[in-house]
Amino acid sequence: MSRRGAAAVVLWLGFLLACLWVLAGARYTADLSAFLPRTPTEDQQLLIDQLRSGVASRLILLGIEGGDPQARIRASRELASRLRADRRFVYIANGETSTLERDRELLLAHRYLLSPAMTSERFTVEGLRAAIQQSVDLLAGSAGLVTKALLPRDPTGELLQLLAQLETGHRPAQTDGVWVSRDGRRALLLARTRAEGSDTDGQAEAVAAIREAFRQGSAPPLRLDLTGPGPFSVAARAAIKGQVLYLSGLGSLIIVLLLLGVYRSAQALVLGLLPVVSGALGGAAAVAAGFGVVHGVTLGFGAALIGEAVDYSIYLLVQSQSAPGLPGEPHGQRVPAFWPTIRIGVLTSVIGFASLLFSGFPGLAQLGLYAIAGLVTAALVTRFVLPSLLPRGLRVRDLTALGTWLQGGVAQAGRLRWLVLALVVAACAVLLSKRDQLWSRELAALSPVPPADQALDASLRADLGAPDVRYLVVVTRPGEEAALAASEQVADVLRRLQAEGLMEGFEGPSTYLPSQATQRRRLAGLPPEAELRLRFSEAIAGLPLRPERFEPFFADVARAREQAPLSPADVQGSFLGQALDALLWPAAGRWTALLPLRLAAGRDLDAPRLRTALADAGLPGVHVIDVKGESDRLYQGYLRQAIALSLAGLGGILVLLLVVTRSPARVLRILAPLVAAVAVVAAALALAGQPLTILHLVGMLLVVAVGSNYALFFDRGAAEGGIPPRVMASLLIAATTTLAGFGVLGLSSVPVLNAIGSTVGPGAILALTFSAVLAQHTAEGTCQGT
Amino acid sequence: MNPARRRWIPWPLAAVLGLGLWGAAAPGAAPWTLDQLMGTLAGTARGTAAFTETKYISLLEYPVQSSGELRFVPPARLEKRTLSPQPETLILDGDVLSVERPSQDSAQRPARPQVLRLQDYPEVAGMVESIRATLAGDRAALERVYRLSLEGGRERWSLMLTPLDGRVARIIERIRIEGSGGEVLRVEIIQRDGDRSVMDVRGVPR
Numbered sequence: 001m002s003r004r005g006a007a008a009v010v011l012w013l014g015f016l017l018a019c020l021w022v023l024a025g026a027r028y029t030a031d032l033s034a035f036l037p038r039t040p041t042e043d044q045q046l047l048i049d050q051l052r053s054g055v056a057s058r059l060i061l062l063g064i065e066g067g068d069p070q071a072r073i074r075a076s077r078e079l080a081s082r083l084r085a086d087r088r089f090v091y092i093a094n095g096e097t098s099t100l101e102r103d104r105e106l107l108l109a110h111r112y113l114l115s116p117a118m119t120s121e122r123f124t125v126e127g128l129r130a131a132i133q134q135s136v137d138l139l140a141g142s143a144g145l146v147t148k149a150l151l152p153r154d155p156t157g158e159l160l161q162l163l164a165q166l167e168t169g170h171r172p173a174q175t176d177g178v179w180v181s182r183d184g185r186r187a188l189l190l191a192r193t194r195a196e197g198s199d200t201d202g203q204a205e206a207v208a209a210i211r212e213a214f215r216q217g218s219a220p221p222l223r224l225d226l227t228g229p230g231p232f233s234v235a236a237r238a239a240i241k242g243q244v245l246y247l248s249g250l251g252s253l254i255i256v257l258l259l260l261g262v263y264r265s266a267q268a269l270v271l272g273l274l275p276v277v278s279g280a281l282g283g284a285a286a287v288a289a290g291f292g293v294v295h296g297v298t299l300g301f302g303a304a305l306i307g308e309a310v311d312y313s314i315y316l317l318v319q320s321q322s323a324p325g326l327p328g329e330p331h332g333q334r335v336p337a338f339w340p341t342i343r344i345g346v347l348t349s350v351i352g353f354a355s356l357l358f359s360g361f362p363g364l365a366q367l368g369l370y371a372i373a374g375l376v377t378a379a380l381v382t383r384f385v386l387p388s389l390l391p392r393g394l395r396v397r398d399l400t401a402l403g404t405w406l407q408g409g410v411a412q413a414g415r416l417r418w419l420v421l422a423l424v425v426a427a428c429a430v431l432l433s434k435r436d437q438l439w440s441r442e443l444a445a446l447s448p449v450p451p452a453d454q455a456l457d458a459s460l461r462a463d464l465g466a467p468d469v470r471y472l473v474v475v476t477r478p479g480e481e482a483a484l485a486a487s488e489q490v491a492d493v494l495r496r497l498q499a500e501g502l503m504e505g506f507e508g509p510s511t512y513l514p515s516q517a518t519q520r521r522r523l524a525g526l527p528p529e530a531e532l533r534l535r536f537s538e539a540i541a542g543l544p545l546r547p548e549r550f551e552p553f554f555a556d557v558a559r560a561r562e563q564a565p566l567s568p569a570d571v572q573g574s575f576l577g578q579a580l581d582a583l584l585w586p587a588a589g590r591w592t593a594l595l596p597l598r599l600a601a602g603r604d605l606d607a608p609r610l611r612t613a614l615a616d617a618g619l620p621g622v623h624v625i626d627v628k629g630e631s632d633r634l635y636q637g638y639l640r641q642a643i644a645l646s647l648a649g650l651g652g653i654l655v656l657l658l659v660v661t662r663s664p665a666r667v668l669r670i671l672a673p674l675v676a677a678v679a680v681v682a683a684a685l686a687l688a689g690q691p692l693t694i695l696h697l698v699g700m701l702l703v704v705a706v707g708s709n710y711a712l713f714f715d716r717g718a719a720e721g722g723i724p725p726r727v728m729a730s731l732l733i734a735a736t737t738t739l740a741g742f743g744v745l746g747l748s749s750v751p752v753l754n755a756i757g758s759t760v761g762p763g764a765i766l767a768l769t770f771s772a773v774l775a776q777h778t779a780e781g782t783c784q785g786t
Numbered sequence: 787m788n789p790a791r792r793r794w795i796p797w798p799l800a801a802v803l804g805l806g807l808w809g810a811a812a813p814g815a816a817p818w819t820l821d822q823l824m825g826t827l828a829g830t831a832r833g834t835a836a837f838t839e840t841k842y843i844s845l846l847e848y849p850v851q852s853s854g855e856l857r858f859v860p861p862a863r864l865e866k867r868t869l870s871p872q873p874e875t876l877i878l879d880g881d882v883l884s885v886e887r888p889s890q891d892s893a894q895r896p897a898r899p900q901v902l903r904l905q906d907y908p909e910v911a912g913m914v915e916s917i918r919a920t921l922a923g924d925r926a927a928l929e930r931v932y933r934l935s936l937e938g939g940r941e942r943w944s945l946m947l948t949p950l951d952g953r954v955a956r957i958i959e960r961i962r963i964e965g966s967g968g969e970v971l972r973v974e975i976i977q978r979d980g981d982r983s984v985m986d987v988r989g990v991p992r
Contacts, residue, residue: 136846136850137871137872138872139841139843139846139850140839140850140851140852140871140872141852141868141874141885142868142876142885142910142914143910144843145910145913145957145977146910148843148845148981151845544846544848545846546844546845546846549845
């Protein structure tokens with residue numbers, strides 16, 4: 001081994017150790033983070049905060065099915081009591097002794113501070129009369145039996161007003177005090193985790209805790225369904241992890257068997273895989289070092305890149321192999337003539353993928369970095385390390401025969417160029433006719449959640465009346481009280497718009513705790529006892545009330561007048577506190593208040609009208625967020641950007657080839673088969689009804705990157721008067737390994753992996769075929785020169 | 787019709803038919819049992835009737851009155867639509883009891899039906915169930931919650947329901963339902979605290 005070779009090997013081993021060290025300390029994730037922008041706008045940041053840590057992100061929906069109704073109800077009670085004792089959950093609800101009931105005393109004692117009906121007119125003679133009249137009317141109604149008992153304390157019905165306000169939205173049906181679905185076939189529970197939605201480890205713990213508690217408290221045939229952002233990201237991570245292992249295992253197995261069949265040498269096989277392993281480690285380590293966190297999708301993509309990285313060692317081992325019967329050449333001379341072609345191929349790929357580095361979509365940037373680092377590492381190891389490691393006299397099977405046979409085929413392939421041309425024209429026609437529905441416009445297209453689980457989630461949500469919140473109003477202010485007060489002003493605007501039918505309803509922090517100012521104003525509206533007695537007797541004139549029964553009312557009002565306004569700290573631990581925590585929280589030195597809007601199913605919000613109304617009210621720093629619309633816009637932004645960047649990458653490749661070949665005609669010949677392959681694959685996907693996503697675009701870029709190697713070999717063959725048989729054989733083997741590596745990804749149920757696999761696998765084979773067919777055009781007559 | 791064919795009716799059948807006619811034609815002559823009452827109610831009670839309800843409440847100097855419509859759709863749906871003084875719709879359907887009142891407070895909230903959930907108040911549910919189960923002639927459902935005793939005959943009967951125990955018994959002393967044949971004419975609810983309500987039903991729910 002030469003000194004230079006030895007130095008390269010040492011460097012390489014050091015590099016591998018460094019990669020392993022970086023990877024050991026890296027974080028792995030499978031959540032939405034790969035799909036969220038790196039440099040968000042203010043609105044986007046609010047959206048991201050919601051997706052990562054908002055109330056909705058911490059909600060888990062539980063359904064108990066199977067068995068008989070009584071068993072389900074018992075299981076629900078058992079599960080709820082176990083989980084309520086678990087610190088990992090902030091809140092567990094299954095309908096039992098409603099939390100409102102438990103906090104009744106708190107509400108009753110502070111009803112004059114909390115009741116929304118406590119306007120300044122409420123305790124005037126007129127206000128009292130109207131409120132009391134209403135309570136008397138209520139006595140005549142069916143609920144009179146219940147409201148009667150409280151009348152001496154609360155003749156104005158403030159507690160009922162308060163309860164009505166807190167009872168926002170729909171409540172599930174009940175059997176024996178436990179929530180059940182409308183058809184009665186499942187018991188329902190709702191849990192809120194302490195861990196944020198983006199904390200997949202925390203969510204995994206919560207999911208495991210729920211499953212364990214269920215297992216302890218019930219037996220088959222009862223079964224538990226879990227949905228919600230947390231369980232979904234846990235399941236997605238498990239699915240991605242499982243599929244990355246399984247698919248990369250399957251891909252590797254196919255490649256190993258193929259190479260073993262080709263090389264007929266285990267030694268050659270192991271050596272040939274060294275650049276691949278180095279590339280995979282290098283790519284992952286680069287992502288870990290560059291991003292701090294490695295996304296599961298990146299690893300899945302990396303598994304497929306094995307099929308591409310192995311090409312370099314195939315070229316080395318197959319092409320540079322000495323002729324049979326002759327003694328092995330010295331290692332120094334094993335640097336083969338194909339290297340310049342590979343160098344251009346690698347550079348082409350690097351330029352193509354470099355464009356992805358500039359993407360605002362971290363998922364794409366990770367893929368770009370992984371591909372660049374992985375391919376460069378594999379190429380460098382093949383070029384500088386592998387030759388030194390090849391033992392003297394290593395024999396791999398001579399593929400000259402296969403190559404010669406292929407040459408014959410290629411010589412005939414030229415006749416097919418009209419077929420290729422027709423295919424490309426047809427593809428372009430398909431793409432043109434479908435250009436409007438070619439690209440998927442929804443972020444959900446990338447969602448790793450299977451449709452069956454999404455349907456289950458939707459049905460649980462409908463049963464629980466916990467709709468997926470789509471529209472939010474978000475207010476930020478420097479302090480907690482300021483945010484609360486501002487949310488109250490927003491609520492005033494919303495209430496007016498609700499009356500105009502813009503929405504069904506909304507809730508906000510002030511639904512649960514009014515601002516200090518509002519509470520003080522309400523207190524100020526309570527008259528001193530003597531005054532109150534006067535007004536009361538005037539107010540009930542003509543009403544059938546017996547005034548002597550209302551002493552408890554005067555006592556309560558007198559007590560209320562001594563009260564200080566409730567602060568968020570005072571309601572901690574109660575239902576009010578839990579609700580408030582979910583809608584008002586500090587972040588980065590400021591306080592954020594959230595007002596989720598409720599709309600009838602299938603209706604869209606007239607957001608401009610809402611924004612105008614908020615602006616007219618003179619409320620700055622208030623944002624209206626359409627969660628779905630905003631994420632779809634985000635995704636469309638990525639898509640537009642990715643298309644622009646890919647075109648830029650293509651432009652870069654064009655410039656590189658022009659510089660290297662100094663011949664526009666040659667550049668055209670190199671790129672034509674690649675563009676044709678991309679067009680045909682895209683048209684096939686469109687015909688299959690598959691809307692193209694951002695990951696299909698990455699796949700197309702990869703087709704160009706991989707295919708450029710093939711095209712360059714054919715181009716060189718044309719320039720040098722024909723492609724040697726072994727080169728021909730190595731190209732076929734290289735394309736086959738690429739098909740194996742990416743083709744298995746096409747089996748994946750994770751949409752992002754499937755998209756890449758189903759694009760690159762067929763694309764690579766098409767690129768090779770088209771290169772052979774179209775190259776013939778110029779190489780005709782010279783090809784047999786070898 | 788050929789009169790000769792009448793002869794073909796065998797006498798035992800004629801006797802049975804005759805007996806039935808006799809039973810129907812001579813009310814009060816035979817003892818009127820709970821099962822007979824339930825059977826009669828189960829066959830007849832359905833449709834809409836008007837009601838007037840008077841509540842005698844000790845907090846109030848004089849009783850409050852409400853009126854509206856009762857509608858019973860066998861076997862399990864009872865609607866009580868109060869029209870005055872405050873519109874309100876109470877529906878017991880299967881196991882679900884809901885009360886809807888149009889929001890009274892239009893300054894504070896827009897007019898949106900306000901649903902009072904009475905699932906948390908089994909005493910109210912028990913009370914409404916007593917009416918529904920009686921109309922449905924469902925003796926088993928009544929006996930789950932009440933001890934039953936029947937007085938009078940077919941022409942004028944009075945069914946007394948005494949709560950067995952539980953939350954219903956904490957509020958309700960007894961419920962008396964009066965009627966004639968398959969008609970329910972009056973429902974009187976006497977509460978533990980002495981307050982009571984009397985609901986008069988006009989027109990058969992048929």
